[in-house]
């Protein structure tokens with residue numbers, strides 16, 4: 112499969128990973144077998160990492176989750192810089208994302224999910240702050256999500272066209 | 278009340294004008310619930326946000342007054358760059374470009390500006406439904422040029438030559454074509470030029486789908502030597518930028534013709550709506566990667582639909598542009614109108630019978646694939662079931 116078709120395939124899957132190989136083949140004008148072989152390769156090379164669903168948890172009743180963004184200031188370690196601390200933080204399952212930041216007053220940004228604010232506070236004081244080389248933390252709670260991973264969660268742009276037009 | 282049958286209060290011309298065949302079909306489909314429609318002749322995308330935002334912001338800043346008759350000069354300049362980009366032809370924004378209320382107005386003023394009563398205008402069909410009535414309203418006589426699936430609905434020089442008379446004044450066509458999705462290559466345009474020149478015809482080229490071509494670039498007849506001087510190029514923002522409801526188009530033409538069109542425009546329209554002009558300015562100035570994405574998405578859905586139609590046993594040429602597939606339904610033994618009507622009643626899928634776009638369209642249906650993949654899939658499954666009952 113050529114590079115540009117591969118890229119189109121990835122974009123289609125990123126939008127909807129439940130499209131069948133048959134459908135993908137029709138859209139991209141190649142055979143089902145070609146699609147399957149290419150997806151296998153992309154998975155083996157860890158280009159396709161996972162097939163998650165984008166869920167609007169705010170619409171799920173009794174949704175218990177609280178999300179916080181935590182700015183973490185770190186003293187870099189000779190030779191390995193921020194890698195070691197970042198890796199340590201990333202391994203906690205309640206941590207959803209870890210990024211090295213530029214230009215901010217801190218170094219590492221951590222996205223954390225917990226059942227209550229208390230749980231998050233606990234994690235920060237008991238796990239994150241005491242880590243070697245962590246200098247300080249600042250915790251920001253997320254109040255509402257408007258857009259997540261490129262998708263507006265409450266989107267009202269329905270099809271408003273008439274059924275038949277010239 | 279008097280029981281005497283009153284003479285119509287409408288003019289004879291309007292009285293005799295046929296209502297569009299699409300209208301009848303619309304009324305039928307609109308009266309039903311749960312219809313999946315492949316009958317929509319407009320993009321399924323909402324206008325890109327950057328364009329909507331620019332228009333909102335212009336309103337906030339108080340842009341609510343008339344603009345010059347020809348449209349904002351800034352916008353005409355952008356249209357000039359854009360046209361050069363698309364077809365490598367330069368138009369002077371001061372004297373050769375006019376901003377209109379949709380390509381619809383462009384078509385109207387172009388035809389009215391050139392037709393004297395009794396003049397014949399050639400229409401390449403199947404085609405968009407407005408050409409014929411506008412020619413009649415202008416006092417002209419429409420003369421139809423046939424195309425066929427055998428030649429992928431392209432106009433041939435033989436057909437062109439055969440319909441020209443002493444009264445022939447102009448020819449109007451649209452490529453990439455609604456309803457067939459066909460395009461013309463530069464080589465194919467070249468075969469028509471000698472005939473157009475020999476009979477001194479004006480050319481009205483509707484290029485509203487210019488940006489929607491797949492795997493091949495759009496070629497305009499205007500680029501050929503001598504043609505710019507006899508061509509009126511009509512286009513708009515509806516299809517390329519998903520802006521149908523904004524009602525914004527434009528026309529590019531030699532100065533003497535543009536002056537005529539401007540006269541009609543200034544008395545009937547005054548100017549195109551300013552908020553739509555501000556939106557169009559952003560459409561052309563901003564990053565057009567959104568247009569590229571839409572084109573890619575149409576292209577993928579085209580592959581999907583054409584394959585599905587062929588698999589169910591309908592022959593369908595691969596359309597190179599616009600967002601329509603135009604398969605033949607002759608194998609089912611049904612006329613286009615019967616096919617469309619029965620499909621709607623039995624399977625609640627709306628397509629448009631090809632004959633509403635002219636007699637060349639008989640035996641074909643127009644399936645618009647500007648609709649979500651999910652809807653397309655459902656519609657095609659229903660069509661498959663419908664067709665298989667009728668193929669023996």
Ligand SMILES: Cc1ncc(COP(=O)(O)O)c(C=O)c1O
Pocket residue numbers: 277318378379380381382405451455483485512513514515521524525526
């Ligand atoms: C071939 C063709 N020309 C012109 C138009 C009218 O476009 P506008 O929205 O710019 O008036 C359409 C719309 O369907 C069309 O298909």
